[in-house]
Amino acid sequence: MSSLSLSDLALDQTWQDEASCRDTDPELFFATDEVSRQQALVLCGACPVRTDCLEHALAHREAYGIWGGTDEQERKRLIRRRRRAA
Numbered sequence: 001m002s003s004l005s006l007s008d009l010a011l012d013q014t015w016q017d018e019a020s021c022r023d024t025d026p027e028l029f030f031a032t033d034e035v036s037r038q039q040a041l042v043l044c045g046a047c048p049v050r051t052d053c054l055e056h057a058l059a060h061r062e063a064y065g066i067w068g069g070t071d072e073q074e075r076k077r078l079i080r081r082r083r084r085a086a
């Protein structure tokens with residue numbers, strides 16, 4: 001029986017084929033204006049691979065942009081919460 005580690009999941013990027021944003025300009029997810037950020041979050045909200053995207057961002061400590069429906073501050077909070085729970 002095999003099991004996937006967090007690093008295995010981080011390396012497996014096949015989920016990106018199913019991403020709602022695969023045909024969207026990546027700049028939308030790194031925009032600083034609130035309208036663009038909200039547009040990115042709407043796309044994430046309907047994305048079938050949102051969880052994979054978020055775990056990728058957390059594993060790689062993505063410091064900028066919208067990933068998995070979270071912004072930079074939300075990911076920092078998630079990392080702190082997970083560290084405390086570990």
Ligand code: SF4
Pocket residue numbers: 019020021022029043044045047048049050051053054066067068069
């Ligand atoms: S969750 Fe958002 S950033 Fe991640 S793949 Fe889906 S649409 Fe793209």
